[in-house]
Amino acid sequence: MRHKQRIESALSAVSYLFLLIGLIALIEMAVRAAGGVFRFNFGIFGIGIYAGLRRYSRVWRACALLFTWYGIITLSIALCVCLYSQPVSTFPMLFGQPPSVVPANWLSIPLVLVLLATLWQYRVLTHPAIRRLFNEEPRPLSAPEPTPVGAGINGVVLK
Numbered sequence: 741m742r743h744k745q746r747i748e749s750a751l752s753a754v755s756y757l758f759l760l761i762g763l764i765a766l767i768e769m770a771v772r773a774a775g776g777v778f779r780f781n782f783g784i785f786g787i788g789i790y791a792g793l794r795r796y797s798r799v800w801r802a803c804a805l806l807f808t809w810y811g812i813i814t815l816s817i818a819l820c821v822c823l824y825s826q827p828v829s830t831f832p833m834l835f836g837q838p839p840s841v842v843p844a845n846w847l848s849i850p851l852v853l854v855l856l857a858t859l860w861q862y863r864v865l866t867h868p869a870i871r872r873l874f875n876e877e878p879r880p881l882s883a884p885e886p887t888p889v890g891a892g893i894n895g896v897v898l899k
Contacts, residue, residue, distance in 0.1 A: 743869070747867065747870060750864045751873070753864075754865065755789070755790045758790045759786060761786040762787035762789070764783065765782075765783030766787065768783075769781050788803070796873050798874050801865060801874050804861075804865055808858060809862075811854075812855070812858050812859065815851055815854060815855040816855065822847050
């Protein structure tokens with residue numbers, strides 16, 4: 741019973757993360773639309789993913805996995821670019837003056853944290869107990885051999 745509660749709590753946390761991303765995307769779209777520019781943000785699907793994960797919808801779980809894979813790939817590429825690029829410094833501006841010089845590879849710290857959270861989301865979404873909640877059993881490694889019709893009935897002659 742306790743294991744089931746932990747699994748459902750982890751799925752709930754993942755769904756709330758998708759809701760947060762969806763709400764941020766919705767706010768961003770509303771702010772841009774108020775400024776006269778409409779740009780669609782695919783992050784808004786996080787709201788639907790939240791509702792789908794709460795209802796154990798297989799389609800929304802697949803959508804969540806698709807967005808999670810996309811996040812893992814793009815975060816990995818961004819991390820590689822950040823770590824292996826030339827050591828260029830970024831200059832944050834505070835009241836028109838640069839308060840300090842921040843090396844570009846320091847930007848990898850938040851990227852690693854978000855990548856770890858995304859990998860955790862993937863682990864939760866692909867856990868066998870979560871798959872059972874969505875009625876997706878893991879496939880067996882080998883298919884059972886088909887039995888011929890009437891092979892189990894003794895004394896029956898097939899013509």
